[in-house]
Amino acid sequence: MNTNDLLKAIENFVDTNKRERITRYESLKRLMKKLKIKQNLLKDTVKNETNKKCKKRLEEKIRVLKAQRKKGLKLLKELKSEI
Amino acid sequence: MIKKIFLPTIFLVLTYGFWVSPDFKVITAGVAIFLFGMLALEQGFNAFAGGALERTLRKSTNKMWKSLTFGFTAATVMQSSSLVSVITISFLSAGLIGLVEGMGIIFGANVGSTTGAWLIAGFGLKVKISAYAMPMLVFGVIFIFQKSKFLKGFGYILAGLGFLFLGIHYMKEGFEGFEAFQNQISLTDYALEGFAGVLVFTLIGILATIVMQSSHATLVLVITALSVHQVTYGNALALVIGANVGTTITAVLGSLTSNTDGKRLALSDVLFKVTAGIVFMLAMNPVIGLVDMVSTTIGIAEDDYTLKLAVFHTIFNVTGVIIMVPLTGKLVSFLVRVMPTKAPQVEKARYLSSASAEIPAAAIEAVRKETVRLYDLSVDTIIRGLSLNRSVLAADSKIDDIINNSSNIILQQNIDDIYVRRIKSIYADIVEFISQSQSSMGAPGHLDRLLLLREVGRDLVETIKGIKHLQKNLNIYTLSANSDIRQEYNNMRIQICRVLQELEVIRAGEDESATILSLDQLKVEINEKDIIKTGRLDRLIREHRISAPMAISLMNDSAYYQDICRNLIHMGGILFISSDKSDEAAENSVALDEAEIKEVVDEYVEEATK
Numbered sequence: 285m286n287t288n289d290l291l292k293a294i295e296n297f298v299d300t301n302k303r304e305r306i307t308r309y310e311s312l313k314r315l316m317k318k319l320k321i322k323q324n325l326l327k328d329t330v331k332n333e334t335n336k337k338c339k340k341r342l343e344e345k346i347r348v349l350k351a352q353r354k355k356g357l358k359l360l361k362e363l364k365s366e367i
Numbered sequence: 368m369i370k371k372i373f374l375p376t377i378f379l380v381l382t383y384g385f386w387v388s389p390d391f392k393v394i395t396a397g398v399a400i401f402l403f404g405m406l407a408l409e410q411g412f413n414a415f416a417g418g419a420l421e422r423t424l425r426k427s428t429n430k431m432w433k434s435l436t437f438g439f440t441a442a443t444v445m446q447s448s449s450l451v452s453v454i455t456i457s458f459l460s461a462g463l464i465g466l467v468e469g470m471g472i473i474f475g476a477n478v479g480s481t482t483g484a485w486l487i488a489g490f491g492l493k494v495k496i497s498a499y500a501m502p503m504l505v506f507g508v509i510f511i512f513q514k515s516k517f518l519k520g521f522g523y524i525l526a527g528l529g530f531l532f533l534g535i536h537y538m539k540e541g542f543e544g545f546e547a548f549q550n551q552i553s554l555t556d557y558a559l560e561g562f563a564g565v566l567v568f569t570l571i572g573i574l575a576t577i578v579m580q581s582s583h584a585t586l587v588l589v590i591t592a593l594s595v596h597q598v599t600y601g602n603a604l605a606l607v608i609g610a611n612v613g614t615t616i617t618a619v620l621g622s623l624t625s626n627t628d629g630k631r632l633a634l635s636d637v638l639f640k641v642t643a644g645i646v647f648m649l650a651m652n653p654v655i656g657l658v659d660m661v662s663t664t665i666g667i668a669e670d671d672y673t674l675k676l677a678v679f680h681t682i683f684n685v686t687g688v689i690i691m692v693p694l695t696g697k698l699v700s701f702l703v704r705v706m707p708t709k710a711p712q713v714e715k716a717r718y719l720s721s722a723s724a725e726i727p728a729a730a731i732e733a734v735r736k737e738t739v740r741l742y743d744l745s746v747d748t749i750i751r752g753l754s755l756n757r758s759v760l761a762a763d764s765k766i767d768d769i770i771n772n773s774s775n776i777i778l779q780q781n782i783d784d785i786y787v788r789r790i791k792s793i794y795a796d797i798v799e800f801i802s803q804s805q806s807s808m809g810a811p812g813h814l815d816r817l818l819l820l821r822e823v824g825r826d827l828v829e830t831i832k833g834i835k836h837l838q839k840n841l842n843i844y845t846l847s848a849n850s851d852i853r854q855e856y857n858n859m860r861i862q863i864c865r866v867l868q869e870l871e872v873i874r875a876g877e878d879e880s881a882t883i884l885s886l887d888q889l890k891v892e893i894n895e896k897d898i899i900k901t902g903r904l905d906r907l908i909r910e911h912r913i914s915a916p917m918a919i920s921l922m923n924d925s926a927y928y929q930d931i932c933r934n935l936i937h938m939g940g941i942l943f944i945s946s947d948k949s950d951e952a953a954e955n956s957v958a959l960d961e962a963e964i965k966e967v968v969d970e971y972v973e974e975a976t977k
Binding site: 319337344355 | 947952959967971
């Protein structure tokens with residue numbers, strides 16, 4: 285670890301707000317990953333679903349997931365720029 | 368076990384009795400009609416609860432002397448203490464008067480009924496109120512068909528009285544059929560002297576009054592027997608004691624359909640008569656002396672036994688009042704001890720202790736656990752309110768198929784009762800606990816969490832109320848022959864179950880992808896399926912697939928259903944949120960707000976119309 289990295293690590297540790305932002309960023313990133321996996325799983329399920337009603341519900345779920353992820357990704361970007 | 372075989376045993380015994388004896392059939396039918404009369408009477412008086420009748424009754428019975436006078440006057444006018452007793456039991460069951468007031472009325476009525484003996488002995492006059500039974504029944508039923516609550520109530524009272532008399536008439540007829548009983552009433556066969564005579568004739572008096580269902584009838588019989596010297600004067604007095612004790616059977620019968628207070632009142636009447644009876648039996652000779660003295664004072668001839676009988680009858684009941692009135696307080700506590708009120712099983716909080724109220728983390732956890740319990744009880748009520756079983760909420764359950772193919776309505780217990788006993792009681796404990804522990808919450812986050820949990824309770828209470836409103840039409844339309852209305856109501860059931868199913872999945876925490884974010888999908892669904900916004904309701908009316916009243920029901924009920932779903936989703940978002948603080952914050956930041964939900968819905972509608 286060079287001096288700059290060390291200083292950054294110390295700064296991150298001392299600045300409570302920054303530390304909070306980092307925790308938030310990491311949690312959100314984890315959540316985004318989970319949502320992505322869920323979305324992909326749903327997409328696979330939709331492909332194999334034959335029941336029209338079920339298919340429609342699954343598609344709706346995907347639509348909601350997309351909206352949530354869109355919102356999450358925007359927040360993630362904002363948080364990253366603040367860190 | 369005993370409870371299970373009790374009812375079939377009763378049915379078997381009754382069936383055997385009906386088969387063996389036609390008279391038994393008449394007697395039991397009489398009892399059944401009498402009890403039905405009591406139910407009608409109680410329903411009638413219920414209509415007047417809180418009104419003028421209750422106020423008048425309270426005013427005229429708020430002191431012991433007033434109650435006694437009330438009972439005395441009523442029995443004198445009606446010429447039947449039994450009738451006054453059963454009406455008083457109905458008053459008590461309907462909550463119009465209290466036990467002490469009821470006791471006063473009954474004690475007064477016992478004295479009032481002695482005026483009958485004077486009328487019989489003095490003028491040979493017998494007032495027969497039962498002659499009005501048939502007209503009462505007819506007028507009563509006509510009144511029952513009226514719309515006004517009070518006329519309806521009055522109708523029930525009249526019909527109830529009519530049924531009481533009709534029941535008594537059948538009981539009498541049935542007993543008359545028993546040859547053995549007729550022979551037993553032949554008094555000459557039992558002429559006895561001394562205490563044995565008093566005892567035997569008291570028992571005969573009791574039996575005769577039970578059989579004839581009237582102490583007046585027994586008195587007429589005694590006076591007749593006395594006038595032809597079939598019975599000695601001493602034995603005749605014992606018969607009067609028996610008649611007084613026996614007449615309580617009507618009140619006892621009447622109390623069978625009443626609440627505990629009614630039963631207590633009937634027992635107090637029995638105790639009144641039995642106590643006075645025992646005192647008089649033991650002190651028969653001094654009592655005879657007292658009767659002679661009073662008779663001489665008021666100018667009754669030495670050999671005018673019929674009037675002396677009236678004097679005895681009056682002294683008996685007045686003595687009863689003198690003995691019992693000072694003991695009223697003790698009698699009430701005795702009756703309460705002997706016949707305790709079965710307290711309704713009210714659920715209480717399990718996790719909220721005063722010790723945990725002091726420690727913020729413990730208090731929050733206790734409230735959370737209690738709220739989860741409240742949620743469980745509420746879900747049971749909701750599911751039963753939707754005429755379903757909880758198994759429908761299993762993760763792999765196909766809710767659509769189960770609901771669309773279900774054709775039975777599970778008879779739901781009174782939701783109001785469940786709400787009071789299971790939901791409100793626990794919620795009240797939670798609210799109280801939160802108020803107590805607020806002062807010990809140091810960090811603002813702790814207090815916020817507690818207040819949020821309190822909101823969960825309010826959402827659940829609102830949900831139960833919504834289910835109560837929804838249930839009325841749900842029970843009608845889910846069995847309707849009109850498939851369109853049936854489907855609409857089934858859709859509401861399906862959607863509510865989906866919300867609950869999703870909440871159960873989130874709560875179980877087994878599916879990592881199921882978080883409170885999954886609830887957004889349900890919010891979208893509820894908006895998308897809005898019967899008014901989608902124009903489905905207009906289409907159903909335009910195409911004459913549902914009637915206008917059905918449309919109004921649907922409009923109202925769809926509002927209830929949406930509120931139910933929104934309340935459940937809102938409470939789920941608080942109660943089942945991730946326990947990890949940072950995860951909770953992340954989930955909350957990604958959850959869609961109202962405007963974003965609307966965007967998703969609009970996008971869907973746009974695609975669907977393309």
